[in-house]
Amino acid sequence: MWYLLYIASFCNRLHSELLAAASSFTAITLSAKEDRSAMSSIKEVAKQANVSVATVSRVLNNDPVVKPATKNKVLRVIKEMNYKPNMLAKNLRKQASRTIVMVLPSMSNPYFSEIARGAQAAAYDNAYNIIIGTIESKRWILDTYINMLKTNLAEGIVFVSSSVNKELLEELMDEYKIVLCTEYYPGINATCVAIDNKRAGYEATKELIRRGCSHIAYITGNRESSSVTARIEGYKEALKEAGIPYRPDRIAGAKNRFDHVKEAVNGIIGQGLPIDGIITHSDLQASYILKGIKEKSIALPERVGMISFDGTFLAEITNPTITTIVQPLYDLGYTSVHKLILKLVNESAEAGEEEGLVLLPHHMVIRET
Amino acid sequence: MWYLLYIASFCNRLHSELLAAASSFTAITLSAKEDRSAMSSIKEVAKQANVSVATVSRVLNNDPVVKPATKNKVLRVIKEMNYKPNMLAKNLRKQASRTIVMVLPSMSNPYFSEIARGAQAAAYDNAYNIIIGTIESKRWILDTYINMLKTNLAEGIVFVSSSVNKELLEELMDEYKIVLCTEYYPGINATCVAIDNKRAGYEATKELIRRGCSHIAYITGNRESSSVTARIEGYKEALKEAGIPYRPDRIAGAKNRFDHVKEAVNGIIGQGLPIDGIITHSDLQASYILKGIKEKSIALPERVGMISFDGTFLAEITNPTITTIVQPLYDLGYTSVHKLILKLVNESAEAGEEEGLVLLPHHMVIRET
DNA sequence: CTGAAAGCGCTTACAG
DNA sequence: CTGAAAGCGCTTACAG
Known part of the structure; x- marks a missing residue:
């Protein structure tokens, strides 16, 4: 019907009049669904309220300039017609989608879901839409x-x-607003929200040493990543402080998969290096080590001292439960998004001023391992 | 600069010429960033390629009607200028965002992340954007x-x-395209993708009976939900078949939280009802029971027969590992989104024809519990 | 095969 | 305080 109307009218005014006629007609005879499509524009509201579309727009945007009486009249009509603004139009007109995206490597690790939860909250607190996507290595x-x-x-x-490599990041950085979460790239002056990984690595190692461990293995994530590098620095420092020699072959990288973790640990043991303590890059990795110990595919004593990173609920449901460095995951997500929105809103501020590392506090929770 | 240009020119043509002049100027002197904002429209491409905006649009949309020579010329200019269409404009013009949303109760349970992963894949396979959001009970x-x-x-x-209640769903259903995933509402004729919960409940119970259990407790989720109701039906049926009396007080609801689960199990035991087998609504709940048994806050024998639902990786990292009904989570997510997009594309088809329950296959994985 | 023009539904400087 | 009008950047029926 809409379509036919359109062909039938070349003149704008005529078109509108037909529409108006159709609209009052449909109010009685058509279902809510069809009615909606026939009256969804600001123009219809304007007509009903006897004001211009400009005024309706002002009311919609809470422009204090409109006379209260006018405002109320328009508001009433908006409610009556159950009018909802078309954000597609608003976005185009304002050249802004009020949408940001957060990309995560995956969602299978609860680590990421907590970050996502914080991110979502920050977006809503600032009336932004957020699209949270997982790369899945693709x-x-x-x-x-x-x-x-x-x-x-x-x-x-x-x-x-x-979730992004250095080259791509550099390419994107001078064209778009970007914030990094948990990982930064040395030499690139971007905003990054993370914990003090060096300190955390130091503390974890220190705790194991305190318990009497002196052969501490380190199962890391991606060896090139800044968090891994920093944690290892802390690890080395703690060893040095305790006078324990640092052995690079006690460090092995592994993805968050059982077979990878198993190989990493067994690889160290296979070199003839004893292990009496382990630090892992994630709770998930630690849970896999526990699994391997139990099914005897990893040749480690049942009660090996182990400290993982993240502090997700996984560390509580394993048996034994895992001692872990708790990252403020929700806050990490929240703060990243908040910083990004600040950048977006604050176009005028010199970009360089706000860049840099933002460190959030972590803490250790001692459990059974 | 853009702004100044704009004020300076009331005539469209003059405006465009100034812009063009500015554009060739900036190509030499300005950074990529500023250059971009100055040349981002289809109009500029048209000018450079000596065609109309209509033709550029046709090329962009792969309209086979354009002469290959023209097409190539335009394509070259597009590449040269590094032109990207403004989707905000396209969306408004086509009155379509090509975006769908999937809402989940939360993301902390890996159950949901797998569904989300499938959903994301389906969206991309159909060139849709997808917004995955978690309600967090708010x-x-x-x-x-x-x-x-x-x-x-x-x-x-x-x-x-x-993630939605019956009333709201009914209200939304006649105005919007909706698909339900894992949960349906009796009496509402909506498309729903799920597993055969009754059969799964039956199978889980049957397995426990086969092992000699006759006092089987059932820890459910929300008692009103269709999946819970259906599973309990299957549970009853299996009991009946085996001649085991059904005791409603051996069923207790619990959220996915340790304290809830503990109370639910202890509540049953507290009534003086012995338990020699348990079915849980989720892997997470099962993991909590294991935790409770271990720390002796749940008075169940170490080796109680237990079967959970979902089949997430959680069931593999606990000790003991959990026997579980594996839901095709990825497919559940994928199929839901696929069905939704089918509805979207297939406006013409009678809505009623496609509605209804779509059942996906599940299976059981026997582990240590 | 291509172009001129209308229009998607908003916002906003300008004039009154 | 309000309205007329231009414009955001596209698409598409229509004419040629």
């Missing part, structure tokens, strides 16, 4: 999100963990 | 997502688990 998925930036669907992006 | 968050529907930012929605 470059084309990442490209999809970056494309949202390029096609104006998103205004900024936060990369969590190593 | 009605205002849910309203935010529903508002995306109302303001044209999203074209459809899938509700996972009990």
Whole structure:
């Protein structure tokens, strides 16, 4: 019907009149669904309220300039017609989607879901939409999100963990608003929200030493990542302080998969290096070590001292429960998004001023391992 | 600069010429960032390629009607200028955001992340954007997502688990495209993708009976939910078949929290009802029971027969590992989104024809419990 | 095969 | 305090 009306009217005014006629007609005879599509514009509200579309727009945007009486009249009509603004139009007009994206490597690790939860909260607190996406190690998925930036669907992006590589980041940085979460890139002056990984690595190692461990293995994530590097620095420092020689071959990288972790640990043991304590990059890795010990595919004593990173609920449901460095995951997500939105809103501020590392506090929770 | 240009030119043509002049100027002197904002429209591409904006648009949309030579010329200019279409404009023009939303109760349970992963894949396979959001039991968050529907930012929605109540669903159903995932509402004719919960409940119970259990407790989720009801039906049926009396007080609801689960189990035991087998609504609940048994806050034997639902990785990292009904979570997410997009694309098809329950296969994995 | 023009539904400087 | 009008950057029926 809409379509037919359109062909039938070349003149704008005529068109509107027909529409109005149709609209009052439909109010009686058509279902809510069809009615909605026929009256969804600001123009219809304006007509009903006997004001211009400009005034309706002002009311919608809470412009204090409109006379209270006018405002109330318009508000009443808006409610009556159950009018909802079309954000597609608003976005185009304002050249802003009020949407940001956060990309995560995956969602299978509860580590990431906590970060996402904080991110979501920050977005809503600032009336932004947020699209949280997981890369799943597929470059084309990442490209999809970056494309949202390029096609104006998103205004900024936060990369969590190593969801972006250094080259791509550099390329994007001078064109888009970006915040990094938990991982930074040395030499790149970007905003990054993380914990003090060096200190945390130091503290974990120190705790194991306190318990009498002197052969401490370190199962890391990606060896190139800044968090890994920093934690290892802390690890080395604690060893040095205690006069324990540092052995690089007691460090092994592993992904968050059982087979990887098993190989990493067994690899160290296979070199003839005894292990009486372990630090892992994640709770998930620690849980896999426990699994391996139990099923005897990892040749470690039942009660090996182990400290993991993250502090997700996983560390509480294993048997034994895991001692862990608790990262403020929710806050990490919240703060990243908050910083990004600050950048977005604060266009005028010199970009350079706000960049840099933001460190959030962590703490250790001692459990059974 | 853009702003000044604008004030200086009231005539469209003059405006464009100034812009063009500025653009060739900036190509030499300004950074990529500023250059971008100055040349980002289809109009500029048209000018450079000596064609109309209509032709550029046709090329962009792969309209086969354009002459190959023209097409190549335009394509070259697009590449040269590094032009990216403004989706904000396209969306408004086409009155379609090509975006759908999936709402989940939370993301802390890996159960939901797997569903989300499948959903994401389905969206991308169909060139849709997807916004995955978690309610966290807050009605205002849910309203935010529903508002995306109302303001044209999203074209459809899938509700996972009990992220929506019956009343709201009924209200939304005749105005928007909706798919339910894992949970349906009796009496509401909506598309729902789930497993055969009754059969799964039957199978789990049957397995426990086969092992000699006759005092089987059932820790459920929300008692009103369709999946719970169906599983309990299957549970009853299996008991009946084995001639075991059904005791409603051996069923207790609990949220996915340790304290809730503990209370639920202890509540049953406290009534003087012995338990030699347990079925739980989720892996998470089962892991909590294991935790409770270990720390002796739940008075159950170490080796109680237990079967959980979901089949997430949680069931593998506990000690003992958990026997579980594996739901095809990824497929559940994928199929829900796929069905939704089918509805979106297939406007013409009678809505009623496609509605109904879609059942996906599950299976049981026997582990240590 | 291509272009001129209208229009998607908003916002906002300008004039009154 | 309010309205008329231009414009955000696209798409598409229509004419040629």
